[in-house]
Amino acid sequence: MKKIAILTSGGDAPGMNAAIRSAAKFAFYQGIEVFGVRRGYKGMVDNDIFKMTSSDVSGIIDRGGTVLLSARLPEFKDPEVRKIAAANLKAHEIEGLIVIGGDGSFHGADLLYKEHGIKVIGIPGTIDNDIIGTDFTIGYDTTLNIIIEAMVRLRDTATSHERTYLVEVMGRDAGDLALYASLAAGGDGFFIPEAKDTVQDIADVIKERRAMGKLHDIILVSEGVGSAYEIGNELKKIVDTELRITVLGHIQRGGSPSAFDRVLATKMGAKAVKELMAGESGMMICSESNKITTKFIDYAWNGIVDNTQKRKDIELAHILTK
Ligand SMILES: Nc1ncnc2c1ncn2[C@@H]1O[C@H](COP(=O)(O)OP(=O)(O)O)[C@@H](O)[C@H]1O
Ligand SMILES: O=P(O)(O)OC[C@H]1O[C@](O)(COP(=O)(O)O)[C@@H](O)[C@@H]1O
Numbered sequence: 001m002k003k004i005a006i007l008t009s010g011g012d013a014p015g016m017n018a019a020i021r022s023a024a025k026f027a028f029y030q031g032i033e034v035f036g037v038r039r040g041y042k043g044m045v046d047n048d049i050f051k052m053t054s055s056d057v058s059g060i061i062d063r064g065g066t067v068l069l070s071a072r073l074p075e076f077k078d079p080e081v082r083k084i085a086a087a088n089l090k091a092h093e094i095e096g097l098i099v100i101g102g103d104g105s106f107h108g109a110d111l112l113y114k115e116h117g118i119k120v121i122g123i124p125g126t127i128d129n130d131i132i133g134t135d136f137t138i139g140y141d142t143t144l145n146i147i148i149e150a151m152v153r154l155r156d157t158a159t160s161h162e163r164t165y166l167v168e169v170m171g172r173d174a175g176d177l178a179l180y181a182s183l184a185a186g187g188d189g190f191f192i193p194e195a196k197d198t199v200q201d202i203a204d205v206i207k208e209r210r211a212m213g214k215l216h217d218i219i220l221v222s223e224g225v226g227s228a229y230e231i232g233n234e235l236k237k238i239v240d241t242e243l244r245i246t247v248l249g250h251i252q253r254g255g256s257p258s259a260f261d262r263v264l265a266t267k268m269g270a271k272a273v274k275e276l277m278a279g280e281s282g283m284m285i286c287s288e289s290n291k292i293t294t295k296f297i298d299y300a301w302n303g304i305v306d307n308t309q310k311r312k313d314i315e316l317a318h319i320l321t322k
């Protein structure tokens with residue numbers, strides 16, 4: 001393997017730069033040429049591919065976002081578009097591709113491998129932590145910490161004014177951010193896709209808390225269950241509490257990555273290069289029980305979902321909200 005390329009795709013995630021840096025530096029060390037593809041699959045199609053040097057990855061380990069830029073290109077679902085992208089990569093004589101992104105990006109990578117024989121390795125980079133097969137995705141821990149910090153700030157004003165705050169957090173269809181922020185910062189209730197709490201259930205929790213003399217609440221709403229504004233309107237009809245809504249939005253995706261994400265990204269970046277050097281393809285890098293492992297990339301969406309621990313954590317979080 002003499003030439004490889006790296007791209008970042010889908011929603012950016014803190015720690016993507018640490019993964020790019022590690023993969024590039026490890027490849028340079030092995031005498032491999034490294035190319036950067038700008039804006040994910042869009043840059044592959046537009047032939048926005050450049051040779052990287054060590055200065056491209058210097059001073060980026062602590063930077064959020066992605067220096068390679070990211071994009072969403074729905075047209076990549078079209079085989080003809082993928083054909084153009086594959087031809088551009090081959091014109092540069094690039095033999096291996098590292099795709100840092102989420103489940104959507106992995107679908108694209110899988111198809112590049114199956115249709116065009118491009119050797120691809122996926123690195124899970126998304127704040128959502130929604131990739132089956134890996135305990136953690138790059139960016140999730142940093143975002144969790146951002147949410148926790150926001151909750152701490154909101155609690156000050158919530159207690160001062162004796163209010164209920166509904167805090168809407170990201171996660172597309174996965175409730176991990178809301179659930180574990182609730183566990184980590186003492187949330188008083190949560191709406192997540194994996195648990196079927198109704199507005200009435202949360203209203204009951206608020207009433208129980210008032211009966212116990214607790215005069216404020218911080219309730220997490222995972223975007224996957226709907227808008228905090230709509231839920232707030234329903235809640236107001238059945239419980240007498242002063243309500244405020246906070247949508248954290250893209251603030252959750254920015255900022256310097258946590259130590260955890262930097263270390264995870266650094267280990268995964270180097271492992272991806274090792275896999276390409278070993279001739280592997282169509283694989284994703286995983287973190288399982290503190291070990292860096294690999295799985296077939298389609299495990300990300302076809303794999304066995306083991307929610308045993310999450311169910312226990314939901315049960316515990318319910319107990320602790322009271
Ligand atoms: N089924 C698919 N086939 C081919 N490419 C896909 C597919 N799904 C997603 N992609 C590509 O991956 C990009 C990122 O996917 P998206 O789901 O938005 O983010 P993420 O990779 O973070 O989950 C899409 O914009 C598209 O270019
Ligand atoms: O950046 P956009 O286009 O507003 O998308 C928001 C979505 O991206 C995310 O932040 C990250 O999702 P992906 O990693 O799948 O791209 C989701 O939590 C959220 O639903």
Ligand SMILES: [Mg+2]
Nearest residue numbers: 102103104126
């Ligand atoms: Mg995704």
